[in-house]
Amino acid sequence: MTGCPTPEAEAGAVLSIDLGAVADNYRILKERLDRAECAAVVKADGYGLGAAQVAQVLFDAGCRQFFVAHVGEGVRLRQTLDNADIHILNGLLPDAEATYRTHRLIPVLNSLAEIDAWRDNADTRTLPCDLHADTGMLRLGLQPKDVQTLAEQPERLSGLDIRVVLSHLASADDADSPQNSAQLEAFERTRTALPMGRASFANSSGIFLGSDYHFDLARPGVALYGVNPTPDHPNPMRPTIQLKARIAQIRDAQADETVGYGASHTVGGPTRIATLAVGYADGYLRSLSGRGYGYIGDHKIPLVGRVSMDLITFDVTAVPQELCHPGAWVELIGPHRSVDDVATEAGTIGYEILTSLGARYHRVYKNG
Numbered sequence: 155m156t157g158c159p160t161p162e163a164e165a166g167a168v169l170s171i172d173l174g175a176v177a178d179n180y181r182i183l184k185e186r187l188d189r190a191e192c193a194a195v196v197k198a199d200g201y202g203l204g205a206a207q208v209a210q211v212l213f214d215a216g217c218r219q220f221f222v223a224h225v226g227e228g229v230r231l232r233q234t235l236d237n238a239d240i241h242i243l244n245g246l247l248p249d250a251e252a253t254y255r256t257h258r259l260i261p262v263l264n265s266l267a268e269i270d271a272w273r274d275n276a277d278t279r280t281l282p283c284d285l286h287a288d289t290g291m292l293r294l295g296l297q298p299k300d301v302q303t304l305a306e307q308p309e310r311l312s313g314l315d316i317r318v319v320l321s322h323l324a325s326a327d328d329a330d331s332p333q334n335s336a337q338l339e340a341f342e343r344t345r346t347a348l349p350m351g352r353a354s355f356a357n358s359s360g361i362f363l364g365s366d367y368h369f370d371l372a373r374p375g376v377a378l379y380g381v382n383p384t385p386d387h388p389n390p391m392r393p394t395i396q397l398k399a400r401i402a403q404i405r406d407a408q409a410d411e412t413v414g415y416g417a418s419h420t421v422g423g424p425t426r427i428a429t430l431a432v433g434y435a436d437g438y439l440r441s442l443s444g445r446g447y448g449y450i451g452d453h454k455i456p457l458v459g460r461v462s463m464d465l466i467t468f469d470v471t472a473v474p475q476e477l478c479h480p481g482a483w484v485e486l487i488g489p490h491r492s493v494d495d496v497a498t499e500a501g502t503i504g505y506e507i508l509t510s511l512g513a514r515y516h517r518v519y520k521n522g
């Protein structure tokens with residue numbers, strides 16, 4: 155959750171979140187899927203957009219399967235969603251079994267030890283769960299030898315109501331990667347050994363690898379929030395956020411003066427510098443130092459000097475003065491600047507830009 159909301163009058167920047175665009179993105183992905191059902195991954199506070207808000211609008215768009223990473227995220231999401239399945243990707247924590255049962259959370263079981271622990275909880279009931287098979291991430295999930303063990307000893311799964319058998323793609327954003335088809339074959343072998351429940355394989359980018367990858371249930375996250383799941387092609391998704399910040403101060407600088415920490419930028423001649431109350435503490439990544447851009451109207455302005463904790467500085471010399479004064483707005487993410495653009499300049503991915511969006515922004519939800 156995003157903590158104490160910041161009122162607009164006190165905020166250095168305003169983050170607008172278009173929930174209608176999130177719902178549209180859900181529909182765009184659903185259309186791609188024909189027969190498979192479309193879940194939604196809303197971990198990390200709905201990729202920074204607000205899990206409660208996005209989950210409600212996705213539920214209204216027809217989504218009934220939700221995935222989060224942590225059990226605590228599931229407990230909070232249950233307050234928003236009474237009538238949907240909530241799956242916990244990080245699995246079963248020892249001694250937390252009662253929390254899953256109380257809040258009707260479905261653990262994604264990642265190891266034989268987790269399977270044994272959940273089965274020991276089943277006693278007279280059958281308990282819902284998913285099984286995660288690792289097909290090439292070397293991260294979470296049952297290893298091939300564990301899958302083999304389960305196929306040979308089916309009694310280890312007795313008392314468990316297995317809803318979904320899933321695996322996760324490592325390179326789906328690169329359609330040419332041979333890892334995709336290798337993982338697909340490994341997942342098909344997994345399904346032969348573990349044919350129960352529904353099969354789930356594709357994340358956002360996996361949906362665009364074609365229907366072989368769709369199985370019964372897709373698990374998109376980032377595409378719902380407008381990041382391009384097909385980086386080599388135009389973005390099929392709608393943008394969902396805009397971020398604008400107010401100019402706090404403007405000053406005139408002369409040749410050879412320097413801007414900010416470490417004096418990393420030296421002014422070439424008469425220059426106007428605008429300062430905005432946004433910094434790396436707001437998730438405006440420090441790696442954007444000397445590389446980021448903003449827009450004032452249609453005027454592109456370069457970020458100069460380092461990104462500080464609470465402030466950034468732009469060279470606004472080329473912007474007409476009537477557009478550029480204390481209180482004027484600068485677009486940091488919006489029609490001219492996509493999340494993917496900012497990510498490229500920061501040397502990262504859209505996921506990190508979204509999940510870093512700060513708690514000090516004033517948040518406005520539209521079309522909910």
Ligand SMILES: *Cc1c(COP(=O)(O)O)cnc(C)c1O
Nearest residue numbers: 195322357358359373374375376
């Ligand atoms: C985060 C995650 C997803 C969603 O991935 P996107 O690339 O954001 O679509 C799906 N499945 C698992 C196991 C995940 O961890």
